Amino acid sequence: MSMTNNYELYKVFYWAAKTGSLTQAAKALYLTQPSVSHAIKQLEERVGLTLFYRNAKGVSLTQEGKILFSYIEQSQILISLAEEKMEALKSLESGELRIGGSDSLFKHYLLPYLEDFHVRYPGIKLHLKHGTTPEVISYLKEGRIDLGVVRMPIVDAQLEVTESTELQDCFVAGERYAELGGQTLTMEELMKYPIILFSRNSRVRMAINELFEKYGHELKPDIEVGSVDLLIEFARRGLGISYVTREFVAKELKEGSLFEVKLDVEIPPSKVGIMVMRNLPISAAATKFIEMVP
């Protein structure tokens, strides 16, 4: 099994056979002719067969040399392809980037960066895998994604988290509750209105529930939805007051279809975190992407 042959010798053999000249092979390999001559001789000794006819014009393969060449040629071509591929991966001309996160973060936060990245590195395939924070963390630990984008705080010793933009959650309502514009409500006052919250297992939902509990209240939603788009839509249509991330409704706030309902309690801002596995190397594509996200 795999004799004690130096594979480097096959490279020399390949070029000598391909060019039909030890001198040419030496040039291709940036070696001197005697080195090549010596290498070929050594290969012949180790294989135990004469591989080349030497003549005044160069070298040509013997029968046995031809047989060896038929294998080695394929082998060398594969190595060349491998090296090209590695070059492409390194320069991000090729490869893939697998990102985990919530749909809302993909849509409202990550989208422009994903677009930039795709335009700049069109050869990289993007795989977006959505899930809740704990799901994303396990995808990461299973090696199914390269990085995860979730709400902070994340406390996990195995993860390395980079804090990204700060996001401010807030309550918003539509025209139907126009009278609340400009007012600052207490928690009790707010809770008299129908409340629309994101589904139970989300980070944002947990955060606002905790905040209310801290002040001795229990915030129970009248409507519970599974997407940020629905939170926005329901609020616009006057079905209640939605708790959303202010940055995600920037358009609606600006055009006036939604307005913020201020609370007398400060809602702590939350940050977006970009997670990768601590102590595990990060792919070239992932490294570049993280660089591009502020």
Next chain:
Amino acid sequence: MSMTNNYELYKVFYWAAKTGSLTQAAKALYLTQPSVSHAIKQLEERVGLTLFYRNAKGVSLTQEGKILFSYIEQSQILISLAEEKMEALKSLESGELRIGGSDSLFKHYLLPYLEDFHVRYPGIKLHLKHGTTPEVISYLKEGRIDLGVVRMPIVDAQLEVTESTELQDCFVAGERYAELGGQTLTMEELMKYPIILFSRNSRVRMAINELFEKYGHELKPDIEVGSVDLLIEFARRGLGISYVTREFVAKELKEGSLFEVKLDVEIPPSKVGIMVMRNLPISAAATKFIEMVP
């Protein structure tokens, strides 16, 4: 084109990936673990990508490492196959042997050796290529055969000729000319009988013509044939006196269907020569075959 990578590193990479352990790879390669660790690190530096995740149980491939492996694995398999094939060629389990010569030498002289060789090395394909002496020589020079078997003398500086058995040509006749048995004829006397000779361009024919010329005679055949079998058959049926190689009619002489017609001039014996190209390496199979022929 073929970066400055040492292909030896790919061998280490292959085993590390295959075994999932630098320690195991080191064992497979008869190296120490630090050597393998160092080699992998070097490969990663040269490729510019991290290829392995290191963990407490061993190593596993990164995405990029997996891609590299898919190429390198094929490449290594080809090299292994090549090495097996070379081993087979060297040990004569595989390969081919191309011999040139005349049909009569194949049938009457070489046949038993060819049989022996085939029994002993059944994996070697035998190619027999028949032709006249000059044809055989050019086949040899064109590299279309490994060795040639012809009548001596051969004078060609490019050829290396080994003399083999000595053959004695002689005149033979069948029952029809029974009165010649035991007699010794002169050339003149012989020429009164119908003579059967091998075709003009053969070595044997040239030799006997020269011999007669030397004594001032011109030996013209009444019948000219193209095979030794016909020489024998025609003589047996009494169509004339055939000039044949005595060793090739040993059976007929013994059983009495032919007898020798002695001449008062000594016919010089001729040797069989085995030719190979001088200064060119000889295949393992050809070397072995030449050894087996006395």
Next chain:
DNA sequence: ATTAGTCATAGACATGATCTATATCTCCTC
């Protein structure tokens, strides 16, 4: 005959592969 190309050989040299020894880390067991 000369020249210009080929490959082979010899011996010096230096690169770099490999080793030993040790550190570091993680997982698993008690």
Next chain:
DNA sequence: GAGGAGATATAGATCATGTCTATGACTAAT
């Protein structure tokens, strides 16, 4: 939680061997 058994990493010394220069030998063509 302490300790052991396994893994890989690091550092530095050593020495094998790949590589070079210089030269030789040979061939083919001018």
